[in-house]
Amino acid sequence: RLLLGIETSCDDTGAAVLDETGAILGESLHSQKEVHLRTGGIIPNVAQHLHRENIERVVHEALERSGVEPSQLSAVATTVKPGLALSLGVGLGFSQWFVRQHKKPFIPIHHMEAHALTVRMFHPVAFPFLVLLISGGHSLLAVARGVDDFLLLGHSLDEAPGETLDKVARRLSLIKHPQCSTLSGGQAIELLAKDGDRMKVSFTTPMGQIYDCCFSFAGLRNEVTRTIMKKEAEEGIEQGTLLSCVNDIAAATQHTVAAHLAKRTHRAILFCQANGLLPLSSPTLVLSGGVASNTYIQKALTIITETTGLRLLCPPAKFCTDNGVMIAWNGIERLREGIGILPPNVGVFYEPKAPLGLDMTAAVKAAA
Ligand code: ATP
Ligand code: FE
Numbered sequence: 001r002l003l004l005g006i007e008t009s010c011d012d013t014g015a016a017v018l019d020e021t022g023a024i025l026g027e028s029l030h031s032q033k034e035v036h037l038r039t040g041g042i043i044p045n046v047a048q049h050l051h052r053e054n055i056e057r058v059v060h061e062a063l064e065r066s067g068v069e070p071s072q073l074s075a076v077a078t079t080v081k082p083g084l085a086l087s088l089g090v091g092l093g094f095s096q097w098f099v100r101q102h103k104k105p106f107i108p109i110h111h112m113e114a115h116a117l118t119v120r121m122f123h124p125v126a127f128p129f130l131v132l133l134i135s136g137g138h139s140l141l142a143v144a145r146g147v148d149d150f151l152l153l154g155h156s157l158d159e160a161p162g163e164t165l166d167k168v169a170r171r172l173s174l175i176k177h178p179q180c181s182t183l184s185g186g187q188a189i190e191l192l193a194k195d196g197d198r199m200k201v202s203f204t205t206p207m208g209q210i211y212d213c214c215f216s217f218a219g220l221r222n223e224v225t226r227t228i229m230k231k232e233a234e235e236g237i238e239q240g241t242l243l244s245c246v247n248d249i250a251a252a253t254q255h256t257v258a259a260h261l262a263k264r265t266h267r268a269i270l271f272c273q274a275n276g277l278l279p280l281s282s283p284t285l286v287l288s289g290g291v292a293s294n295t296y297i298q299k300a301l302t303i304i305t306e307t308t309g310l311r312l313l314c315p316p317a318k319f320c321t322d323n324g325v326m327i328a329w330n331g332i333e334r335l336r337e338g339i340g341i342l343p344p345n346v347g348v349f350y351e352p353k354a355p356l357g358l359d360m361t362a363a364v365k366a367a368a
Contacts, residue, residue, distance in 0.1 A: 001074040001335060002066075005328025006059060008051045008091030009083025009111045009138060012115035014324030015059040017066035017073075020336075022121040022329055026066025029323050030054040033078050033184065040170055044218050062324060070102040075341060077107040078332025079114065080353035083137070088350035099344040103346045105333045106249045106342045111322075112356045114330040116144050118315045119286045121329050125313060129280065130272055132265055132301070135321070136162035136184075136287030139215045139261075140356055143277050144286075150342065150357025151277070153364050154213025155269045161257050162291045163216040165189050168224050173240035189250045190294050196251030201227060203256040207261065211267045211368035214361055215260065223346045224253050251365055257291075258300035265301060267309045278310075285310045293317045 002025070007014040016027035030049045036042045063070065075129040078095040079086060092348060099106045116131045128145045139161050159167075162185070169175070169185030180188035201221050206216045227249065232242055242249075265285065271279045285305050292314055305312040319326060334340050342348065 003331040004073050004076045004323045006078040006091050007324045007327045008087050009079045012322040013051050013054040013058045015062035016324035017068050019164045020329040026062045028061035044084050044086045051090035064136045075105040077109050079111045080108040081351035085352045092350050107334050108348050109327050114326045115288050118319050118326040129284040129367050131286040133289045134161050134291035141213050147337050151360045152357045156215040158218035164221045193254045194248035196247030198251035198255040200248040201252040212365035213264045230315045258297045258328045262300040262304050266304045281308045285312050287314045288320045290321045292320045352364045
């Protein structure tokens with residue numbers, strides 16, 4: 001069986017053809033990162049325009065590289081939720097045309113489910129496992145109990161960690177920094193933090209008095225911004241021109257994000273252990289999303305998993321961020337189980353907001 005996966009939920013146009021074992025036969029990815037870095041964030045109609053310009057070529061390339069004809073496909077899987085409405089619409093519109101044209105079944109995909117399951121392409125991880133997804137648009141902790149069976153233990157109440165790092169990087173004008181001109185905000189902060197002293201600036205770890213597994217990053221961003229403003233005022237310099245303590249601010253920001261993620265994850269592990277939600281033999285924490293490639297954050301989580309007896313698994317960095325491969329893989333997982341496979345002519349709508357799984361956040365809080 002052969003699957004075509006299509007991803008356009010945010011700022012990457014991705015497509016891939018996989019066989020049933022998860023072997024990648026062909027893939028193509030067009031990233032809009034550079035354009036959005038220049039405009040200082042994603043402008044939805046610009047993203048839509050770029051998806052429209054690239055979708056046909058990207059899908060064609062993935063098919064051509066795989067040597068698979070559309071007629072040989074078993075189904076097409078496409079992200080339909082959650083994400084930017086205008087971006088989701090392009091992938092979904094193209095996919096619906098494609099499946100009707102070639103009379104193929106259609107498998108609508110939840111983007112976060114795809115992120116959570118990607119690891120199973122690379123490691124034999126059985127359900128259930130705990131997953132922490134941290135990216136530019138999301139942060140969540142969930143127990144994956146099956147391909148489409150998740151218990152949501154925590155999510156962000158405001159912004160995502162990647163978004164926070166991107167905004168801090170923008171406030172510091174890191175794009176003008178010689179080493180950082182092509183890096184995402186999170187990558188720039190990780191790089192600069194290496195030469196910083198986190199003890200020189202101190203930020204409050206968010207939600208210290210709230211004993212659940214939810215996240216909040218907006219308050220931290222405000223605190224970091226206030227510190228930057230204060231330093232700029234002290235030095236009598238223009239906004240975004242601070243140089244003196246940028247490394248220290250980067251290190252302290254990264255540390256506080258890591259500490260917050262680690263504390264919530266620790267609580268989630270204890271909740272799972274107390275309620276028998278994880279297997280006794282080789283319980284696993286899966287870490288994924290763009291922010292998961294941060295080695296400082298990985299180390300913080302390793303300390304948590306080592307002290308609680310879990311193993312930490314991460315898909316290869318390339319597959320932690322958005323791509324067509326993870327969507328095709330999710331399609332294969334659903335095809336194997338016979339879940340959510342639609343005939344070609346059924347109308348499907350995209351959903352910009354779509355929580356993953358059964359909401360257990362209140363139960364976690366009550367148990368703490
Ligand atoms: P989503 O997947 O939620 O729709 P997205 O597509 O923006 O959001 P990803 O592509 O998974 O997210 O990841 C991009 C985010 O990851 C950006 O916010 C970026 O700053 C962050 N990021 C990338 N590398 C690192 C790093 N080394 N350290 C911290 N953050 C990073
Ligand atoms: Fe994503």
